[in-house]
Amino acid sequence: MLDRRQALGLTALGLISPALAPTGEPEVETLRLWPGAAPGGEGVTVTPEVVERSTDPAFHDRIAKHTRDPLLTVVRPARSNGVSMLLIPGGGYRWAVVDKEGMDCARVFAAMGYTCYVLRYRLPADGWAAGPDAPLQDAQRALRLVRAHAVAEGRAADRTVVLGASAGGHLAGLLGARPDATYAPIDNADQYAYRPDALILLYPVATLTAPYAHAGSRRELLGESPSPDQIAAYSLEQMDWTGAASTFLLHAMDDTAVPVENSLMLSATLRQARVPVEVHLFEEGGHGFGIRLIEGRPAAVWPDLVRGWLGRRGL
Template sequence: MAAAPAVGLRTASPDVAPPDPVEAIRLWPGAAPGGERVTVTPRVVERSTDPAFRDRFAQYTTEPILTVLRPQRPNGASLLLIPGGGYKWVVVDKEGLDCARVFAEAGVTCFVLRYRLPGDGWAAGADAPLQDAQRAMRLIRGRAASEGLDPRRVAVLGASAGGHLAGLLTARPGDSIYEPVDDTDHQSAQPDLTILLYPVATMADPFVHAGSRRELLGPSQTPEAIRRYSLEQMDWVGSPPTFLLHAVDDEAVPVENSLGLLSALRAARVPVETHLFEEGGHGFGVRLIAGKPAAVWPRLVLEWAARHGWPART
């Protein structure tokens, strides 16, 4: 098997952020399901004042999309990236486009998901983001062959609350949470590999990220809802190989989220690789970890994935 290619973060100029990709795919052929009572107005907010990088978040999304980054030399592998944002918004750059550029440089065709949020009035409530994640995976897989990609090499990478959503996508492949809208919905929604960066895993005290739980489940969370949406309490038997990454000094989403999930994956005999770093905090993506030991994580992911036959193709 060919070795994973070297990767690094590139920008158009040291002083100017790289341009946005121009290709986007709407998830749904019409309106997203269950939006009859949705009245929010979409917005994208820029938090950075430095021209060298962008730091945006999308809020009140009503038309979920996949933003596509195509490598110059595609290797046939695809990656669905699900950024975090505590289910309150969706980070655009830090855990989306910035990470996608690194993997596209390694030959992977990347799809960054901008998903709907559970508190915006969608009929599916807590399952609205999962509807979008399932639809996104099915679209990527359904289009793969016609785009020269391998439908059996589609991975997901989720960060923070996006890691929770990627975990739901992986552990609940048989859940029918929306009515099929076309032939694409006959595709499998389960990824072939799962990569979780500092994931929100549990919905239970004492290690829950309280903001994600509140946004996902509302102000009154029942024990049944907490159990249903806690990744470490799900049935992972038969799930694909999984990669976990977390910083021990993460004060927002405690490392116990990954440790509890690791125990569940091992009990289910899921192949799992876990990397814990002494420092890094939370939400570091690729830019905020530069120069620190955890900066090697994309290389670790690619080497692990190559052992499972994902990114490398000669």
Template sequence: MTLHRRSLLTAAGLGLTASPVLAQAPWSEAVRAAAVTPQRAPADPAETVRLWPDGAPGGENVTVVAEVNERSEDPAYHDRFAVYTTDPIMTVFRPERPNGAALLLIPGGGYRWAVVDKEGYDCARVFAAAGVTCFVLRYRLPGDNWAAGPNAPLQDAQRAMRLIRANAAQYGVDPDRIGALGASAGGHLGGTLAARHGDAVYEAVDAADAVSARPDLSILMYPVVTLTDPHTHAGSRSHLLGENPSPDQIRDWSLETMPRRDTPPTFIVHAMDDGAVPPENAMMLTTALRAANVPVETHLFEEGGHGFGIRLIEGRPAAVWPELALAWGARRGWLG
């Protein structure tokens, strides 16, 4: 685990923003510009990819109708969330100056819904400004009567990674430089993908399913990690496993029990004042990854709350997290 002194000083509110190394990074200025909330919400990308051309598996008893709802009344930004997704998609953000890196973004929503903007499109625009080709995942939810139950979101995450890697040439990305970013419950899904990328949770549907679903690195923002009390996020647990999960289910679906030696290097960001997903989640996963000899870097900020994404921490210490993540990825060869 790496706990950077700069992160802790920044969290202490000493007015520090970015290190000289970050300030000199070639992508730094573009990243900071992309993180500023505009006067009017930018247009959505037109390019989307259906994950399952013949329909998502196990939907025989699914009767829900997909919805995307808007919570924002401010024209400067969208704050949408998707519920009852039946046709999972990826929305593609192609950077002006691609550097060959790719990122699958898995937004949160407590497994009750999947947010679209805050941890999806907003983050994708910032990473695309650094040259990363981004894919925002809209995944199925476990409570919508899919035959796979809690594995339904993992089916979508695995399939998404395989489609990106199998079509890397089409997207102009390096198949060995594809990361995954998950936030909150999406961090639980991203962490599950990182640990269980090789588990056979669906039957192959085409040649893309022959390639690896393993992310080359994993970025987790305020992730739901444990499903055990007292540090779990109860809503995520109940929407994933039901109201009365067994002790075995709770253990098997807690990220701190999952790390394997082939789990990719992991970057974790969490705020110490997170009132929804306690920071002990990040600490537990950090300890488990270290025990499995998985490289991990963890940044704990004194303030930030939960679900801050990009927009909600403008001008605050934790606003530096995308640059920290990019600098970490650059050290690992992800940015080329």
């Protein structure tokens, strides 16, 4: 938990909503990513919306559309293991999932001791000046902010891992592969590194090339008719991963939305770049299973596989 002094300081910086600033009780708080407006929003006219898709009162299945004020939702463990985890849910870059690959996963990893931060990011087709790099601006800023918060709360900045799923796996992959900063520094949080210390990708959108691309993600990211150069620039398997963090890949063989070839192609690239990589393939599971949709099936062990893999790296 943040103490009162830390909470008041973050509220004063505009990074935590006063209504959600902890007073000693909640284990979940919401942090604003940017102290002012998100960069490059002069031409943005969309209206933010959070839609509940679940008809079962026992669980949420929310999606965030047209986000203009990106957020980090923090889920804290009862006892911290000293490691921070940034979670980037999917949504095909058309929306960002809130629960299935966000809060649901965060609660599981918080129970293991990880301090979890779920990212609600901007979408590339909403008119942001950075275009396809708008989500990456949010991801880079989020990772830096997570590190800054870790230091303020007594955790090490260099024990920060990133977990991305589906299109969020693509965004997490960009975060891991690209060495260039996508926005100008705005405060002290931006002194921290914006590449992860370990990377976990669940059924990731990796390639934007036919025939294995997820067409919806490519369209939302690059438009209806991207050039070959644009496609190559945002295909993870065509990037230079030299010096990237150790990477964990997980995919179901029967995934018809994002074919398993996405993980296979990316793993080959990582091996060529001498990036330590572990790959888990399951016969069944489909796409977008998160935590709840894989219960009772072999792939349900994936959080324990991740914990074991991180543990072997001292994380």
